[in-house]
Amino acid sequence: MTKPAVIPHPQDNEVAERIMANALPLFADHGYSGVSMRAIAAAAGLTIGTLYHYFSNKEALYLGVLQASYASCAEQWQTIFDAPTPPLERLRDYLLQYCKFAAENKEFVGLVKREQLEGNPQRMELMANVLLGEQFEKTWQLLEEINPDIDARMAANSLIGMVVHHFEIAALRQRFPQHRDEYDDPARVSEHIYQILVHGLLGKPAE
Amino acid sequence: MTKPAVIPHPQDNEVAERIMANALPLFADHGYSGVSMRAIAAAAGLTIGTLYHYFSNKEALYLGVLQASYASCAEQWQTIFDAPTPPLERLRDYLLQYCKFAAENKEFVGLVKREQLEGNPQRMELMANVLLGEQFEKTWQLLEEINPDIDARMAANSLIGMVVHHFEIAALRQRFPQHRDEYDDPARVSEHIYQILVHGLLGKPAE
DNA sequence: GTCTATAAACCGATAGAC
DNA sequence: GTCTATCGGTTTATAGAC
Numbered sequence: 001m002t003k004p005a006v007i008p009h010p011q012d013n014e015v016a017e018r019i020m021a022n023a024l025p026l027f028a029d030h031g032y033s034g035v036s037m038r039a040i041a042a043a044a045g046l047t048i049g050t051l052y053h054y055f056s057n058k059e060a061l062y063l064g065v066l067q068a069s070y071a072s073c074a075e076q077w078q079t080i081f082d083a084p085t086p087p088l089e090r091l092r093d094y095l096l097q098y099c100k101f102a103a104e105n106k107e108f109v110g111l112v113k114r115e116q117l118e119g120n121p122q123r124m125e126l127m128a129n130v131l132l133g134e135q136f137e138k139t140w141q142l143l144e145e146i147n148p149d150i151d152a153r154m155a156a157n158s159l160i161g162m163v164v165h166h167f168e169i170a171a172l173r174q175r176f177p178q179h180r181d182e183y184d185d186p187a188r189v190s191e192h193i194y195q196i197l198v199h200g201l202l203g204k205p206a207e
Numbered sequence: 208m209t210k211p212a213v214i215p216h217p218q219d220n221e222v223a224e225r226i227m228a229n230a231l232p233l234f235a236d237h238g239y240s241g242v243s244m245r246a247i248a249a250a251a252g253l254t255i256g257t258l259y260h261y262f263s264n265k266e267a268l269y270l271g272v273l274q275a276s277y278a279s280c281a282e283q284w285q286t287i288f289d290a291p292t293p294p295l296e297r298l299r300d301y302l303l304q305y306c307k308f309a310a311e312n313k314e315f316v317g318l319v320k321r322e323q324l325e326g327n328p329q330r331m332e333l334m335a336n337v338l339l340g341e342q343f344e345k346t347w348q349l350l351e352e353i354n355p356d357i358d359a360r361m362a363a364n365s366l367i368g369m370v371v372h373h374f375e376i377a378a379l380r381q382r383f384p385q386h387r388d389e390y391d392d393p394a395r396v397s398e399h400i401y402q403i404l405v406h407g408l409l410g411k412p413a414e
Numbered sequence: 415g416t417c418t419a420t421a422a423a424c425c426g427a428t429a430g431a432c
Numbered sequence: 433g434t435c436t437a438t439c440g441g442t443t444t445a446t447a448g449a450c
Contacts (some may be wrong), residue, residue, distance in 0.1 A: 015415085033241035037444065050416055052445065090267025104212065110324045117317045118236065121377045128382040136383060149409050154373075154390060154399045155408060157380070162365045169364065171326045174333040176343060183361060192361045200407035201354050201362060222433085257434050265426065272419060406422085 011081070016054040019044045021067045026106035030061055031114055066123065070109045070168040072129040073101065087145045092194050094142065095163070099193075100185035102167040109164055136160070155197075162193050209396050223261040226251045227272045235314035238321055239269055273330065276315045277338040280308060289344040294352045302370070306393035306400075309374040316371055319331065343367070362404075369400050377407075 004012045022043040026035045041048045053085055055061040080094050112132070115123055128186050136156055143159070144152035166189050173179060195203070229250040233242045244265055248255045262268040287301050296310050309316050319339070322330055342365055349365070351359035381388060389395045402410070 031238040031241060031321075034238060035350050036442080038442090046415060048444090049418075049446085052415065057211055058444065063258075087414060088370070113237075113320065113375070114324060115244075116376055116379055118322060124382060128379055132379070133383060143408065150408055151399065153385070155403065157373050157376065157390075158369045158400060158403055160215075161368045161370075163368075165368025165372060168320070169323050171365070172335060172339070174329055176340060178360070189361070192358065193365060196362065196365055196407065197403065198407050198409055200403065200410055201350065201357055202270050202361050202405055203410075205409055243424080245424085254435060255426085259427070260433065402450075 013054065017068070017177060019046070019051065019054060019061070022064050022066050023061065024111070025107045027062065027065060028110040028114070032118075063123070063126075065109065066126065067130070069111065070127075073105070074109065074131055074134070076101065077138060079134055080130060081142065087142060089200065090142060091146065091197070092190075095159075095190040095194050095197075096138075098163050098168070099190040102163055103147070103184070103186045106167060106170070109167060112163065113168060159193070159197065162196070163189075165192075208254075220261065223271070224275070226253070226261060226268070226380040227256065227275050230268065231272050231276065231318070232314045234269065234272060235321070245269075251404070262277060266356075270333075273333065274316065274337070275408070276318065280312070281313070281338055281341075283308065283344055284345060288349065292350060295405065297349060298353065298404070299397075301346075302397040302401050303365075305370050306397040308371070309370055310391070310393045313374060316344065316374060320371065320375060323360075338353070369403070370396075373400075 019040065019139075023035070023040045026039060026043060032102065037048050037051055040061070041051050042052075047080070055064060077094075080097050081090065083090055083093065085093070112127065115127055139159060140152040140156035143150070143155045166183075171186055173183060224245065230242070232248045233246060233250060244255050244258055247268070248258050251258075258268065263269060283304070287304050288297065290300065291298055292300070319334065320332055343360075346366060347359040347363035350362045351356070351380075373390075377391055380390060
């Protein structure tokens with residue numbers, strides 16, 4: 001019985017899950033090559049040899065972290081997009097939930113952004129098919145429902161870019177003068193993005 | 208005569224510049240710890256020993272890459288912001304130049320994003336003071352000039368987020384169905400962002 | 415299943431020939 | 433100024449005791 005080459009053990013092993021859960025913030029902060037197997041083992045309270053009992057190598061462990069993170073938030077978007085409310089209300093709800101998620105899961109957002117920068121073809125395929133593709137499609141379909149005359153795919157990119165950027169630069173923003181804590185508040189940020197998307201900068205400031 | 212601790216040799220040495228120019232895409236793609244001094248030497252057509260003649264260590268070389276990239280584009284924004292044209296026209300010009308720069312300097316944009324994710328205090332300070340702080344300030348001042356009733360700093364974050372995201376996910380976007388090449392065109396993207404910022408999604412589609 | 419010990423390769427950095 | 437050779441340390445990964 002040989003270990004699988006890429007995918008970690010499929011059964012829900014609580015030790016493997018603990019390893020991946022503790023490795024997630026390490027990979028998000030320092031990148032794939034910036035984290036050693038020793039550091040991962042220490043974060044999980046184990047030694048290095050034990051890691052290789054659950055994962056065939058470092059790459060498989062990393063892919064396991066990616067897939068586990070994807071699965072944990074995949075169904076979260078579904079209920080929001082499928083709600084039977086008017087499209088503008090769905091947009092507002094989606095933005096709030098998306099901002100909340102980005103604020104609470106900075107590690108995951110950072111991991112995804114890192115993967116986009118790296119551009120590894122195999123892992124890009126995983127992201128495009130498993131998670132991001134679905135969110136992107138639901139997003140532009142909602143925007144097209146709001147206004148069929150715009151390029152909804154471009155608008156979806158703009159929406160996603162605004163949300164993730166606000167929370168990606170949180171650490172940097174605090175070094176700028178005149179910083180206010182409310183710039184990190186998901187409710188405040190999502191309402192701001194909603195106003196820009198719907199009315200632009202010249203529209204009425206509050207509805 | 209000892210070598211400086213952090214800053215590389217100040218004189219404009221063409222060999223040092225070649226080393227940094229070839230190292231930039233490597234750092235942008237794989238991060239600081241993902242690139243070895245051997246790889247940097249090979250990219251410049253040298254051997255590892257020669258690198259230490261021009262840079263005291265790997266950290267100094269990396270900081271040199273950051274600073275050289277900063278300097279190369281720092282003055283590019285000045286002329287745009289200081290133009291004596293109406294604010295909306297300046298916004299349109301700024302967006303076009305910013306998108307062009309992001310499209311032509313994907314490595315630099317990736318490097319900056321990577322630094323934001325990493326959160327190293329020393330390098331964050333460098334970014335906040337030397338380059339990004341100035342661009343951020345000019346951006347929100349322009350937006351405040353357009354509409355004094357909005358939160359211009361938040362709007363500046365949204366603007367920057369839209370621009371960089373469009374070009375950061377270029378590699379990923381091509382894996383999505385119904386991709387069009389014009390989504391990578393700076394003129395097309397900047398005009399799209401201009402329309403969203405000024406009119407929103409419900410406004411008139413073309414001016 | 416978890417550990418210790420270790421192999422083989424790679425890392426950043428230095429010394430010294432030319 | 434560029435090279436080769438090498439040091440000491442760390443890396444991923446394996447072998448084997450318990």
